[in-house]
Amino acid sequence: MLKLASYNLHKCRGLTGPHAPERNLAVIRALDPDIIALQEVDFRLGPRIEALPRKLILSETGLVPADIFGTSESSLGWHGQTILMRPHLAAQATLRRLPLPGLEPRGAVALRLPHLTIIGIHLGLARSSRRAQLARLTAQAARIGSDHVVMMGDFNEWRDDRGLESLAGFRVVAPGPSYPAPMPQLRFDRIAMSRDLTLLEAGVFHGAGARDASDHLPIWARIALP
Template identity: 70%
Template sequence: MKLRVASYNLHKCRGLTGPHAPERNLQVIAELDPDIITLQEVDFRLGARPEALPRDMIEEMTGLVPVQMRTTGETSLGWHGQAVLLRPELASEAVMRRLPLPGIEPRGALALRVAGLTLIGVHLGLARSSRRQQLARLASKAARLAGDAVLLMGDFNEWRDDRGLESLGSLRVLTPGPSYPAPMPRLRLDRIALSRRIELLDSGVADTELARQASDHLPIWAEIRLP
């Protein structure tokens, strides 16, 4: 089975400096045409953390639907600002779990089980010490799923290739290319980690003119084949 997966930090749909324009982000997602996409910063940060990405626009503009789960608040789309969209035909069999993570800042990951794949969407902390703790916990969970096809993807907030990712030694870490800051991408903050059972067919960064305007991150994507 082939799947096109993607990850995108929306930066609350404000582009680099504003204004709030979620239709741009949704157009970028539609052009990516993923089967599954993990999203970060889908909610505003303060107060009740209302959705920055309006849920009533998602399916109409992208053909995707959000995975149903218990969110941060009554008006939130995600949990810790994270959500997962997928094709409606996959949604009926999808099972979502929330994974609290350690660290200085409140963080969490989303684990989605669908089509024989365990996909973990992440938005790791700003401090490397926290990221190491978070990745160690996620790697431990991935190890317990050793018989499965496991994929971690999201905003790792790590710009180095030679440190901070030590816990992922059992996985293949893929960095498709520079994704931040979107107008002039230099840092490879967004990454994918795959278990050995997943075949990587292709990957890349969606570096388009619209994507450079829609967020401070560019989306990353991969085409995979499951065992």
């Protein structure tokens, strides 16, 4: 059994600032996931310096970030994304970057573990781009993944009946409204999992000051492998 989570940090600025990553670290610590996909972990302009300080992650959350090669030494993620996990999982993990099509630069990160592949995603703002990105991801998942695949992140899609057509072979879990954090109305954050994985429970996390730490609330799910 694993507890998975996804969390858009909004560059650790809450809704309007200031930059306060300790709030996001407190949320992650309270959420206590085995694996968490993070979005917007770096500032967007210039050298894309990490917004979530790498040096604080282990001491504050007990998790470690995946090793992402080919990015700036000052960045934590790739296209603002990374995956944190428990140290014993990191010892078994490999990660690769997945470029995505679209009107704006986007990419996904794929964490490969024995018998499970986790893909962290942050899809584009235009539905046409999101459709193309999901089509690319499902094709890549079939090539690089094990038998069991989980895609999770900020899908930027507020509809359940449009834009997700490429995920017909997956079970799509949207635990509840996660955006905007103070008064959540939209289910932007989702988890898409292979149908042979068992979903035990899922939810949106509201504790530990999550409403103030980002413009998104984190989502989580407990799963069991066959």
